[in-house]
Amino acid sequence: SQTIHQWPATLVQPVGSPLSLECTVEGTSNPNLYWYRQAAGRGLQLLFYSVGIGQISSEVPQNLSASRPQDRQFILSSKKLLLSDSGFYLCAWTPGLFYTFGSGTRLTVV
Amino acid sequence: SQQGEEDPQALSIQEGENATMNCSYKTSINNLQWYRQNSGRGLVHLILIRSNEREKHSGRLRVTLDTSKKSSSLLITASRAADTASYFCATDGYAGNMLTFGGGTRLMVKP
Numbered sequence: 668s669q670t671i672h673q674w675p676a677t678l679v680q681p682v683g684s685p686l687s688l689e690c691t692v693e694g695t696s697n698p699n700l701y702w703y704r705q706a707a708g709r710g711l712q713l714l715f716y717s718v719g720i721g722q723i724s725s726e727v728p729q730n731l732s733a734s735r736p737q738d739r740q741f742i743l744s745s746k747k748l749l750l751s752d753s754g755f756y757l758c759a760w761t762p763g764l765f766y767t768f769g770s771g772t773r774l775t776v777v
Numbered sequence: 778s779q780q781g782e783e784d785p786q787a788l789s790i791q792e793g794e795n796a797t798m799n800c801s802y803k804t805s806i807n808n809l810q811w812y813r814q815n816s817g818r819g820l821v822h823l824i825l826i827r828s829n830e831r832e833k834h835s836g837r838l839r840v841t842l843d844t845s846k847k848s849s850s851l852l853i854t855a856s857r858a859a860d861t862a863s864y865f866c867a868t869d870g871y872a873g874n875m876l877t878f879g880g881g882t883r884l885m886v887k888p
Binding site: 673709711757765766767773 | 879
């Protein structure tokens, strides 16, 4: 069966520090992968999506970047975090019509 | 910008009552989906309704779609305290095959 793993679950980072969030999918190949950010009590904002290894599309200009070094691995990064990067980050993949989400990472930048 | 907008933003009901949430969207769609999010967790897919369907049922869930009004509703019947969560609609027409999510309705079911 297909599963999606996202870690860490929570993260507290100082302003200006780097960031690396990882997402992996098991049980499938060549999935479409997505990174979303959710502000407190708000909807989801699409940050990046990828349809294959090395293929990254950015939806919003920001302090973040994404990479897909392997077929089932999607990484969200930042060289220097800003206070405004705080939020709940969700990774998702789609087998077709609907999305399956990871459990999310709560990032607090202090 | 968000394609779907849910209404109301927050809803509080007693256990056993029905909960109705509405979603409006702006552009043509292929399908509309509803997701549920428990506090601090990822979203879970609930139900999908295609643009050529008007109503769909799944257990205690009933979804309607009115493409002429670009709106959908999610009805949860005989609500339970465990239904307490945020509910999001998502559409696929705004950005190709990618889903665009609304702002969500926060549902609280009091025991």
